[in-house]
Each structure stands twice: as C-alpha cells, then as structure tokens.
Amino acid sequence: MKALPKILFFIAAAMLLTLFVFPMWQITLIAPQYPTGVTMYIWINKITGSEEGTLQNINILNHYVGMKYIEPEAIPELKYFPIVVLSMALLGMALAFTGRWKWWMAWLALGIIGCGLGLYDFYLWEYDYGHNLSPTAPIKIPGMAYQPPLIGNKVLLNFLAKSWPYIGGWFIGGTFILGTVAIWLQKRNTSIA
Amino acid sequence: MKKQSNQLSNLLLAAMVALVLVLSSCGKANQGPTSGALSGNAASKVYVAPGQYDEFYAFMSGGFSGQIAAYGLPSGRLLKVIPVFSVDPEKGYGFNEETKPLLNTSHGFIPWDDAHHPALSQTNGETDGRWIFINGNNTPRLARIDLSTFETAEILEIPNSGGNHSSPYLTQNTEYVVAGTRFSVPIPQKDVAISSYAENFKGALSFVKVEPTTGRMNIEFQVLMPGLNFDLASSGKGPSHGWTFFTSYNSEMKNSLLEVNASQNDKDFVAAVNWKKAEEYLKAGKAKDFPANYMHNVYSDETHTATSTAMKSVKVLIPSECPGLVYLLPTPKSPHGVDVDPTGEYIVCSGKLSADITAHSFPKMLKAIEDKAFDGDISGVPIIKFESVLGGTVKEPGLGPLHTEFDGKGNAYTSFFISSEIVKWKVGTWEVIDRQPTYYSIGHLMVPGGNSMKPEGKYVVALNKITKDRYLPTGPELTQSAQLYAIDGDKMELLLDFPTIGEPHYAQGISAEKIKPKSKQFFKLSENKHPYVTPTEKDAKVVREGNNVHVYMTMIRSHFMPDNIEGFKVGDKVYFHVTNLEQDFDVPHGFAVMGATNAELLIMPGQTETLVWEPKKEGVFPLYCTDFCSALHQEMQGYARVSPAGSATALKWWLGDEKPVQ
Numbered sequence: 069m070k071a072l073p074k075i076l077f078f079i080a081a082a083m084l085l086t087l088f089v090f091p092m093w094q095i096t097l098i099a100p101q102y103p104t105g106v107t108m109y110i111w112i113n114k115i116t117g118s119e120e121g122t123l124q125n126i127n128i129l130n131h132y133v134g135m136k137y138i139e140p141e142a143i144p145e146l147k148y149f150p151i152v153v154l155s156m157a158l159l160g161m162a163l164a165f166t167g168r169w170k171w172w173m174a175w176l177a178l179g180i181i182g183c184g185l186g187l188y189d190f191y192l193w194e195y196d197y198g199h200n201l202s203p204t205a206p207i208k209i210p211g212m213a214y215q216p217p218l219i220g221n222k223v224l225l226n227f228l229a230k231s232w233p234y235i236g237g238w239f240i241g242g243t244f245i246l247g248t249v250a251i252w253l254q255k256r257n258t259s260i261a
Numbered sequence: 262m263k264k265q266s267n268q269l270s271n272l273l274l275a276a277m278v279a280l281v282l283v284l285s286s287c288g289k290a291n292q293g294p295t296s297g298a299l300s301g302n303a304a305s306k307v308y309v310a311p312g313q314y315d316e317f318y319a320f321m322s323g324g325f326s327g328q329i330a331a332y333g334l335p336s337g338r339l340l341k342v343i344p345v346f347s348v349d350p351e352k353g354y355g356f357n358e359e360t361k362p363l364l365n366t367s368h369g370f371i372p373w374d375d376a377h378h379p380a381l382s383q384t385n386g387e388t389d390g391r392w393i394f395i396n397g398n399n400t401p402r403l404a405r406i407d408l409s410t411f412e413t414a415e416i417l418e419i420p421n422s423g424g425n426h427s428s429p430y431l432t433q434n435t436e437y438v439v440a441g442t443r444f445s446v447p448i449p450q451k452d453v454a455i456s457s458y459a460e461n462f463k464g465a466l467s468f469v470k471v472e473p474t475t476g477r478m479n480i481e482f483q484v485l486m487p488g489l490n491f492d493l494a495s496s497g498k499g500p501s502h503g504w505t506f507f508t509s510y511n512s513e514m515k516n517s518l519l520e521v522n523a524s525q526n527d528k529d530f531v532a533a534v535n536w537k538k539a540e541e542y543l544k545a546g547k548a549k550d551f552p553a554n555y556m557h558n559v560y561s562d563e564t565h566t567a568t569s570t571a572m573k574s575v576k577v578l579i580p581s582e583c584p585g586l587v588y589l590l591p592t593p594k595s596p597h598g599v600d601v602d603p604t605g606e607y608i609v610c611s612g613k614l615s616a617d618i619t620a621h622s623f624p625k626m627l628k629a630i631e632d633k634a635f636d637g638d639i640s641g642v643p644i645i646k647f648e649s650v651l652g653g654t655v656k657e658p659g660l661g662p663l664h665t666e667f668d669g670k671g672n673a674y675t676s677f678f679i680s681s682e683i684v685k686w687k688v689g690t691w692e693v694i695d696r697q698p699t700y701y702s703i704g705h706l707m708v709p710g711g712n713s714m715k716p717e718g719k720y721v722v723a724l725n726k727i728t729k730d731r732y733l734p735t736g737p738e739l740t741q742s743a744q745l746y747a748i749d750g751d752k753m754e755l756l757l758d759f760p761t762i763g764e765p766h767y768a769q770g771i772s773a774e775k776i777k778p779k780s781k782q783f784f785k786l787s788e789n790k791h792p793y794v795t796p797t798e799k800d801a802k803v804v805r806e807g808n809n810v811h812v813y814m815t816m817i818r819s820h821f822m823p824d825n826i827e828g829f830k831v832g833d834k835v836y837f838h839v840t841n842l843e844q845d846f847d848v849p850h851g852f853a854v855m856g857a858t859n860a861e862l863l864i865m866p867g868q869t870e871t872l873v874w875e876p877k878k879e880g881v882f883p884l885y886c887t888d889f890c891s892a893l894h895q896e897m898q899g900y901a902r903v904s905p906a907g908s909a910t911a912l913k914w915w916l917g918d919e920k921p922v923q
Contacts, residue, residue: 120844121843121844121845121866123782124845125844125845128817132892206893206896207892228434231371
C-alpha cells in the first residue's frame with residue numbers, strides 16, 4: 069500500500085471543496101419567541117439562513133440595538149475566499165501526486181495559517197457588527213456590545229447566541245487530520261526506503 | 262356550648278369524609294361510569310397543557326354570524342374565527358378592496374349571511390384537510406375555505422334557489438358539493454300570486470362540481486324538482502357512491518302557516534338523486550340552458566385579491582324527461598336530518614315529528630327500482646313503496662330526532678331536540694345502547710369524520726340551541742354552546758361545555774395532523790403578484806390620477822414607508838396599498854387612518870391590502886399600526902396632510918431624515 073499516503077493526502081485536499089457544498093459555520097439565536105431558533109449559515113461564498121427570510125429577520129432584530137445590516141454583497145471576503153480555497157484545493161491535489169511529504173507539510177502549514185487568518189477576519193467582522201453601533205439606535209444599553217462568540221455560546225440581552233463550525237467546517241478539520249496522517253505515513257515510507 | 266357545636270361539626274365532617282370514601286370506593290368496585298354528572302377524571306381528559314396542541318380541529322358553523330369558528334378538541338379552545346359570508350372589520354374582510362368582491366352577489370354587495378353546514382373535503386371517503394365548504398342560507402351561496410390559509414378562497418352564488426339549506430354535503434371524492442333549496446320559488450323568478458304555489462313553484466337541487474386540484478366550483482347542473490322544501494342532504498358512500506339523498510318537508514305543498522299545514526301528511530319524502538345518471542343525461546345533451554344571474558367570486562393567494570364574475574346561465578335537468586334520475590322515498594313525518602352510514606348501506610332519516618328513526622336500505626332501494634315497486638309519482642318522479650325501501654327502525658328512542666353521526670364501530674349517535682339528548686344505537690340491530698342528556702335542546706352533533714367512511718370515533722360534540730342557566734348570564738342574549746362527550750367507552754361521558762360564536766349548526770372535526778403540517782406560515786413576498794405591490798421600500802411612492810391618489814406603502818418593524826405624506830385634498834379618494842415586507846412567522850401589521858369610514862387592514866407577511874380613505878376635512882391625520890408587532894410598535898405611526906380642495910399643496914412623501922420625494 070505504498071500509494072495510501074498519496075490517496076489520503078489527495079482526499080484531504082479535495083475535502084476543501086466541500087466548502088462549496090456545505091456551510092462552514094453557523095450562528096444560532098435562541099429566545100422564547102423564536103422556539104426553533106434563528107440560524108444563520110456562513111458559507112465560503114455566501115450567507116444564508118434556516119429560512120428564506122432569516123437574514124432579513126436577523127437584520128430587523130439587530131436594528132433595534134443599532135447593529136449594521138448584514139449585507140453579503142458588502143463583504144468582499146465572500147468573493148475572494150472561494151478563489152483562495154479553490155486554489156489551495158487544486159494545489160494540494162496536485163501535490164499529492166508528487167509524494168513529497170515536505171511539500172505536503174508546507175501546504176498544510178499554509179492552510180493552517182490561512183484558516184487562522186480567516187478566523188481572525190471572521191472575528192474582526194463580528195467585532196465590527198457587535199461594537200460599531202448606530203448612535204441613533206432605538207435601544208441603547210451603556211457598555212453593551214453585541215459581538216457573538218467566535219466559537220461557543222454567549223447570552224446577548226434576551227438571546228442566547230451559539231456560534232459553532234458546521235459541516236464545511238468539520239470537513240476542514242478532517243483535511244488537517246487526514247493531511248497530518250498522510251504526511252506521517254509518507255515520511256515513514258520514505259525513511260524506510 | 263361553643264365547644265359542643267365544634268365537636269358536633271367535627272363529627273359531621275368526619276361522617277361526610279367517611280361517606281365520600283365509601284361512595285368513591287363503591288364507584289371503583291363497580292367500575293361504572295357516572296351518568297349525567299361529570300366523573301372525576303373528566304377534567305384531565307380535556308386538559309391540554311400550556312404549549313401543547315389539541316388532537317383535533319373542530320370547525321363550527323357560526324350560524325347567523327355567517328362565519329366559521331375553528332376550535333381545538335378536546336380543550337374547546339377557540340383558535341380562529343374565519344370570516345366567510347359576513348364582513349369582519351377586525352380582519353378588514355369585506356372592507357378592504359381585495360375581499361369586497363367575495364361578498365358580491367347578483368343583488369349587489371351583501372355583508373351578511375346565515376352559514377349552517379361546514380363540509381370538509383374528502384378523498385376516498387376520508388377527510389383530507391384541503392378545504393372546508395359551507396352554505397350561505399339566506400342569499401343562496403356556497404363558500405370554499407382553504408385550510409392552508411384558513412381564509413375564504415371562493416364564494417359561488419346559487420341561482421334558482423330560495424335558500425341554500427341542504428348543502429354542501431359533498432361526495433366521497435369531493436366530486437360535487439350539493440345545494441338543495443329550502444324554499445321552492447318560481448323558476449325562473451317571476452311576479453306571480455303566492456297562492457299559485459302548487460302550479461308555479463319549483464325546488465332546484467344544484468350539483469356543484471369541484472375541480473380536483475384547485476378546488477374551483479362550477480354549477481354542473483340543477484335538477485328541477487316539484488315544489489317541496491329540501492331540508493338536508495347526505496351523499497352516498499362506497500356502494501351508494503353516485504347518489505345523493507335530500508330530505509324534504511311540505512309534501513302538502515302549502516305556502517302559509519307551514520307549522521300546521523306542512524305537518525299533516527304521515528310521510529314526506531327523501532329525494533334520491535342518481536348523479537352519475539345525471540352525468541349521462543348531461544353528456545347526451547338532455548340538459549336545458551336556463552338563463553340565470555349569479556356571481557362567481559374567487560380569491561387568489563398570488564394577487565391577494567378576489568375577482569367577481571357574472572354568470573349568465575345554468576344547465577337544468579327535468580326529472581320527468583330523465584327517467585331514473587330521481588326517486589322519492591316516503592319517510593315518516595317531516596324528515597330533517599339524513600345521514601348515510603359509513604358502510605354506505607343505510608340512509609338514516611330523522612322524522613322530526615316522528616317518535617322513531619327510520620333507516621332506508623340502499624340495496625333494497627335498488628331492488629325496488631328494479632322491481633318497479635312504485636306507489637305513484639309526483640310530477641313524473643316515482644315514489645318507491647315505503648315497505649320496499651325500509652331497512653330498519655329505531656323504535657321510540659326519544660322525541661324529535663334531528664341528526665345522526667357515526668363512530669366507525671357500527672354505532673350511531675342521534676340528536677333529539679325535544680327530549681334534549683343524544684341517543685346511541687346500533688346500526689343493523691336498531692337497539693338503543695345509551696343516552697345522555699344535553700344542556701339544552703341539541704341541534705346538530707358531530708363526531709370527527711362522523712359523516713365520512715372513516716370516522717375518528719373518540720368524541721361527539723353536541724351543538725346546542727339553548728343554554729339558559731349553564732353560563733354566567735350576559736343579559737337577555739345568552740351564548741350558545743357546544744358540549745363534548747367521550748365516546749371511546751361503552752357509555753358516553755360528558756366532559757366539557759364551551760361557548761360558541763353565533764349559533765352553531767353543523768360542525769366538522771378532523772385530526773390536527775391532517776392540517777397542521779400544511780398550514781401556511783406567511784406569503785412569499787417574491788410571489789406577490791398584487792397589481793399595487795410595493796416589493797421594497799425603494800419602490801414606495803404616491804401617484805395622483807385626478808382625484809384618485811394611490812399610495813404604494815410598505816410596513817416592516819417598526820415603520821411605514823412613507824410615513825409622512827402631504828398633498829391630499831378634500832374630495833380625494835385615497836387608496837392606501839400597503840405591503841407587509843416581513844418574511845417571518847406571526848408578524849402581521851395593521852393599518853388604520855383617522856376618519857376612515859370602513860375598517861382597519863390586517864396584513865399578513867408578504868401580503869398587500871388596500872384601504873380606501875376619503876378625507877372629508879382638511880387637517881393632518883395620524884395613521885398607525887394596529888397590531889402590536891414589536892418593541893417599537895407604538896412608534897409605528899405617521900401623518901397624512903389634507904389640504905382644501907383645489908389648493909396648491911404639492912404631493913410629497915418621506916420617511917425619517919430622507920429628503921421628501923415629489
């Protein structure tokens with residue numbers, strides 16, 4: 069099974085493409101009047117909701133405290149992130165054939181840095197939405213910010229906000245685990261040879 | 262002395278406790294249900310905990326309120342009053358421009374009717390939860406309510422009818438809803454002496470075809486019967502599918518003091534109409550085109566608007582020219598209710614002045630027709646010999662039998678108006694099994710699915726005409742009521758009383774699961790095809806066309822766009838076309854403007870409705886949201902400025918700090 073690490077690495081890289089099929093993150097708001105919760109899905113290229121009107125409904129809720137409207141068209145990352153992810157996936161899949169585990173490591177490191185930057189960017193957006201409040205907001209609570217957690221649960225006024233990776237996000241985790249295993253196997257193969 | 266009386270009362274108390282214990286243990290030993298009075302666990306049987314759902318929907322006719330009320334069973338909680346034949350200012354029904362056409366008739370706009378008999382649509386003899394139909398008695402009409410929206414979708418006027426009482430009583434696949442006239446009238450209508458009744462008056466039985474996917478109604482044909490009073494109806498099922506049975510009274514054909522004059526004959530008739538035969542005659546070109554004037558009104562969920570179309574003729578079949586189309590079954594003493602049992606074999610008729618319940622046998626009827634076991638005819642309609650069609654008699658079960666429902670286990674439940682009770686009896690053996698009093702004077706009764714082939718025989722609801730002392734008094738006009746009885750045991754058990762709107766006549770019940778999953782949450786704005794829709798705030802505008810001013814307005818939590826408008830003038834006719842931009846469950850907004858002589862608008866998410874406002878005075882008039890929509894509902898308001906007629910005030914509008922548009 070000399071080809072196994074290559075196959076694994078190929079799969080690991082290809083798994084990035086799931087980001088085009090599944091949302092990578094979800095933020096759910098729960099309150100008594102929203103028994104099923106209001107869920108927003110963050111994709112690599114768009115923002116959607118559990119229902120067609122979800123984004124509008126979240127924006128209506130947010131406007132009471134002066135949060136900016138979430139307008140996916142106004143978020144440039146949703147346009148260039150897909151290109152970055154697609155490039156990374158294709159590069160990784162190509163590198164799989166070389167069998168050079170050091171290149172694989174470099175690719176994985178690049179991916180981890182990219183993910184880190186992506187999460188930091190996500191944090192900055194959340195910070196901006198949560199802190200950059202309109203001075204004419206109908207409801208103003210001194211000292212209150214509405215930044216949802218980067219990851220985890222947090223109570224924001226009458227809402228419980230839950231922010232967790234979703235299917236696409238789980239697959240990214242899979243990419244790193246599978247990639248690491250592939251590198252380890254390949255390195256062992258190479259040193260035995 | 263004081264101590265003694267204390268001891269005495271303690272002793273009495275102890276004795277009472279002992280008695281209660283003994284009695285309750287007796288009850289346990291007998292395992293017998295209590296009769297009349299409530300048994301101990303009745304409350305728990307109707308208790309639906311907060312946040313929990315009822316097991317059944319019940320749709321009660323509102324009678325002279327003209328509406329339908331949707332209740333939950335077993336709790337008896339009122340869920341919604343569905344406006345049908347009567348205007349409802351609460352919902353803007355009949356007041357906004359969109360629903361006014363629904364109440365249009367050949368007599369013009371009519372704001373009221375008397376609604377008696379709801380009928381749930383059926384597929385294969387089972388309720389399917391798509392639509393509910395109901396008759397308008399006074400100005401003969403039929404309505405269809407869409408059960409995904411709980412809103413009236415269609416109203417069809419019935420021509421050549423003098424009162425649509427024996428209706429809708431639909432067929433097992435909702436092929437037809439029927440509409441038999443209670444009052445015979447000259448057909449076509451003409452100015453004749455009332456005393457020429459026997460010669461000039463006819464009774465039309467209308468068969469209204471229902472389009473299977475859209476539910477659209479169309480009068481397929483009418484059967485022109487002799488001048489009887491057609492009272493109620495029931496369509497055949499299973500083997501008797503293809504036939505509809507109408508009870509009638511006044512076989513004496515009198516036109517005055519009917520309480521005496523129409524109660525003389527020993528037997529009146531059930532008219533059995535073979536509608537499959539009628540279809541053959543229709544195909545063979547046997548129908549005559551009668552000129553007629555009637556309105557067909559249809560509401561669209563896409564345009565959120567109703568249209569009213571004038572219809573000009575109707576196809577009529579005359580029984581004497583169509584052998585085998587109708588037979589008359591003699592039935593004792595002014596039969597009122599007629600109910601075909603779930604097997605389709607028996608046609609249960611309640612002679613309301615008879616002491617017995619008569620059940621005709623469908624197989625015997627077919628045999629009698631084959632054998633020509635006739636006893637004369639009326640206007641060419643053969644009368645079948647009573648003995649040849651009689652299937653069985655429930656002997657002296659009570660006084661004043663009216664209606665019968667079935668539980669699907671071979672039992673029938675008949676209401677008795679005069680003796681004020683429900684009597685349970687066995688179909689086929691005709692023996693009385695149980696009886697329970699009602700409080701008071703029951704009219705119709707209802708088992709969920711109890712008129713279908715698949716009754717859900719868990720409860721029977723008594724629909725009572727009189728309540729007298731049952732509730733806290735409310736002046737001379739008292740509520741009418743429903744009573745819920747459990748029928749899953751051998752004996753009926755009274756569980757609950759609850760008030761109803763108007764006067765309940767018939768009702769329908771259905772498993773909540775057949776309706777709940779299909780219930781619409783809101784209308785998609787992207788599918789709104791209203792001619793005056795304002796799909797986004799950017800599209801809001803005000804357009805003057807002579808004296809007519811059209812306001813394209815939006816509403817969303819928590820403002821109108823625009824909320825300030827200037828340039829209206831006294832004498833203008835202002836159309837507020839208001840679109841609710843919300844796309845969430847349970848966020849309606851209301852709209853009201855001071856001095857409007859009609860009502861409010863109550864607009865569901867994604868819907869557009871129009872209120873006409875004709876300002877009579879100059880000034881600045883507030884407008885506001887009437888449905889508490891959000892934390893800033895109270896701020897959801899605006900102003901309309903009205904200038905004198907002929908003034909030069911420019912038309913302009915705005916929201917917030919935006920520059921006015923003009």
